[in-house]
Amino acid sequence: MLIDMSTNRPGTPARQTATTRRRHDDAPDTNALFTRLAALEDGPEREALRDELVTAWLPMAHRIAGRFRDRGESIEDLRQVAALGLVKAIDRFEPERGAFESYAVPTITGEVKRHFRDRMWALRVPRRVQELRNKVRVARRELTQNPGAPEPSSADIAAHTGLTEDEVAAGMEALESFSTLSLDAELSAGDDGYSLADTLGSSDASFDVVVDRESAKEGLRRLPERERAILYMRFFEDMTQSRIADQLGISQMHVSRLISRSCAKVRDEVMEQRGTRRGPGGRAK
Numbered sequence: 001m002l003i004d005m006s007t008n009r010p011g012t013p014a015r016q017t018a019t020t021r022r023r024h025d026d027a028p029d030t031n032a033l034f035t036r037l038a039a040l041e042d043g044p045e046r047e048a049l050r051d052e053l054v055t056a057w058l059p060m061a062h063r064i065a066g067r068f069r070d071r072g073e074s075i076e077d078l079r080q081v082a083a084l085g086l087v088k089a090i091d092r093f094e095p096e097r098g099a100f101e102s103y104a105v106p107t108i109t110g111e112v113k114r115h116f117r118d119r120m121w122a123l124r125v126p127r128r129v130q131e132l133r134n135k136v137r138v139a140r141r142e143l144t145q146n147p148g149a150p151e152p153s154s155a156d157i158a159a160h161t162g163l164t165e166d167e168v169a170a171g172m173e174a175l176e177s178f179s180t181l182s183l184d185a186e187l188s189a190g191d192d193g194y195s196l197a198d199t200l201g202s203s204d205a206s207f208d209v210v211v212d213r214e215s216a217k218e219g220l221r222r223l224p225e226r227e228r229a230i231l232y233m234r235f236f237e238d239m240t241q242s243r244i245a246d247q248l249g250i251s252q253m254h255v256s257r258l259i260s261r262s263c264a265k266v267r268d269e270v271m272e273q274r275g276t277r278r279g280p281g282g283r284a285k
Helices: 014-022 031-039 044-066 075-092 100-119 127-143 154-161 165-175 205-221 225-235 241-248 252-278
Strands: none
Touching: 031 044, 044 075, 044 100, 075 100, 127 154, 127 165, 154 165, 205 252, 225 241, 225 252, 241 252
């Protein structure tokens, strides 16, 4: 005869007693309810019974959500996600397969982890990189758990995890991708503090000038020598049209026409070249 040593009552297997001891206080006995739920068709009675089960197991879902506090998400939102995982577990649970708690805990935990993976990243990164981040984070914690342990190097983490140093570097970068700073974030606590926006560069118009000059070079080379000379005197030596006309022995009006015609010719060639590169519809070839 099997004896329950905790109650001195016959008929209770010791294995069942051990299982009972491991059960959490927020794990109610709802086997009968799940059996009834499995036998019911969709309808008001089934919905009411399902709600009853959700209410009974909600404390457990909240306990699981509490494991993930202080990770950048409010506890209220975490509880909502855990409750969603609980509903999924109730809908998918098959009573003949075992205890509900054994099925619900990983289901709810997975739902919360998926929430962090898919919703909480400030920068979207591939799942593979997210997994590297988690491995690196766990390895750093394990390698520094002893008091006085130095900060592990990339080589130390690679040796501990079996990853390559390149994979460790990707995981380290992902650790900084979980949250972002506002451009107005203060970067110094002193009186001379500055914001992140103050460290960013701005567009330099000189780059556009360089691009335009390089684009015009070929067209300028194809101009007649006198027209090249006129453009050089006008735009590089800053001579007036009248002075250019006196130096070349032609009229100022003729100088003006030559400048206009030369500039238009070079401009048309540049635009034609850019149009050829981009192709129809402005698409680059």
